[in-house]
Amino acid sequence: MKSLRLFFAVVASFALVAGASFAADAKAEPQKPGCCMKAEKAGKKCEKKCCVEAAKEGKVCEKCLKKQQEKKEKKEEKK
Ligand SMILES: [Zn+2]
Numbered sequence: 847m848k849s850l851r852l853f854f855a856v857v858a859s860f861a862l863v864a865g866a867s868f869a870a871d872a873k874a875e876p877q878k879p880g881c882c883m884k885a886e887k888a889g890k891k892c893e894k895k896c897c898v899e900a901a902k903e904g905k906v907c908e909k910c911l912k913k914q915q916e917k918k919e920k921k922e923e924k925k
């Protein structure tokens with residue numbers, strides 16, 4: 847019985863860790879372009895026209911996000 851209890855304890859803690867790391871992963875990759883993230887960190891809102899327009903609609907600027915992703919892809923290609 848003791849080993850069974852230990853097994854459940856291990857499984858439970860493992861699930862906790864997995865869940866925590868999953869949440870951390872979601873945090874590590876925010877769906878926001880760098881310009882908006884920078885502004886947010888500074889306690890401001892992104893002043894780019896395209897981003898302001900997107901924010902009005904409660905969205906994230908897809909223009910900047912796309913640009914950022916393209917940059918990322920290029921970087922990966924260079925590897
Ligand atoms: Zn922005």
Ligand SMILES: [Zn+2]
Pocket residue numbers: 879894895896897898907908909910911
């Ligand atoms: Zn933008």
